[in-house]
Amino acid sequence: MPSRISDAFKAHPLHLNHKHLDLNSVQELPDSYAWTGVDENPSGDSLITESVPVIDLTDPHASELVGHACKSWGVFQVTNHGIPGSLLDDIESAGRSLFSLPAQQKLKAARSPDGVAGYGLARISSFFNKLMWYEGFTIFGSPLEHARQLWPQDYTKFCDVTEEFEKEMNQLAERLMWLMLGSLGITKEDVNWAGSKGDFKAALQLNSYPACPEPDRAMGLAAHTDSSLFTILYQNTVSGLQVQREGAGWITVPPLPGALVINVGDLLHILSNGVFPSVVHRALVNRTKHRLSVAYLCGPPASVPISPVPKLVDSSHPPLYRPVTWSEYLCTKAKHFDKALSLVRLCMPRNGFIDVNDHNGVKVG
């Protein structure tokens, strides 16, 4: 099993990057991009339409609210999070300047088939027989080499902005982690790798969804859960993000000015012994507007095995998952996609508790 995140995909390279179309110049939806069932299960079909919780982080009850949102939704939005609006504007501009480069230029920074970082299709593309209306750029570590290839004359701006953004996101991640775990009575002593500052690793993902001639039949980013502890997502003003809610179908997470979306990932689901569900989500596209999002996928240091926190385990709550490192999990996900979580599961939950992440029999794609 790989011990470094950058080696996580070596055993399962993605050889699809050549299938790349310049989506900005396509007038009609090619058959290879036409999905069926995109419009199935909209939340409007149920009688009560619930919405994803919005939490003001300066609220004195923030931890309880966050805990409740994590348990019952696995996703929430935050306001008053302390990330300057100007930095959100800057990261959006950095993304725009990247994705508006000519296709040939972007391909100079193409992610290698077995790599983590760079420009290309979504990693999960190989699990679907249709292509996504999507292009992405992943930063893991320094983006310097790729930025030099993209903008030989002027690469420092992109590096400065992404570095500053990651620095701020790291601090917010630290705060959120303890709000989430704190709501379960878990302290730093219970999670020994998270004792000091700056212990998170993260992937920064820039996502671009060009305007699409037939949005009702296209898929921006197919349904998935994140292989992170949790993800902090900035979306521009164009809506598209949807989360799957048991019994309610697909619920749109509306872009709120200045707000950030936080979603539980598979590793926090494991760490919380299944108490926090990792939410299935996807992104749809728009007919006239270009949608951009930036995801900060927060994970533990590469060599740390993640397992259910002992405090959450007793005779009536046996550990549901075996220990797994981030890189090992990414490798399992690259091979088995939505079966990855059940592959690290030790036993089925007791007491008739249904694990929302058990997709056996439920199609997420």
Ligand SMILES: C=C1C[C@]23C[C@H]1CC[C@H]2[C@@]12CCC[C@@](C)(C(=O)O1)[C@H]2[C@@H]3C(=O)O
């Ligand atoms: C650290 C990660 C987590 C990755 C893979 C690797 C780098 C990029 C991440 C994403 C970002 C876009 C959705 C996703 C599903 C994808 O295709 O690439 C994510 C995937 C995961 O969460 O599994």
Ligand SMILES: O=C(O)CCC(=O)C(=O)O
């Ligand atoms: O673009 C979005 O809203 C979702 C992006 C996402 O799910 C991801 O980057 O993991």
Ligand SMILES: [Fe+2]
């Ligand atoms: Fe995601």
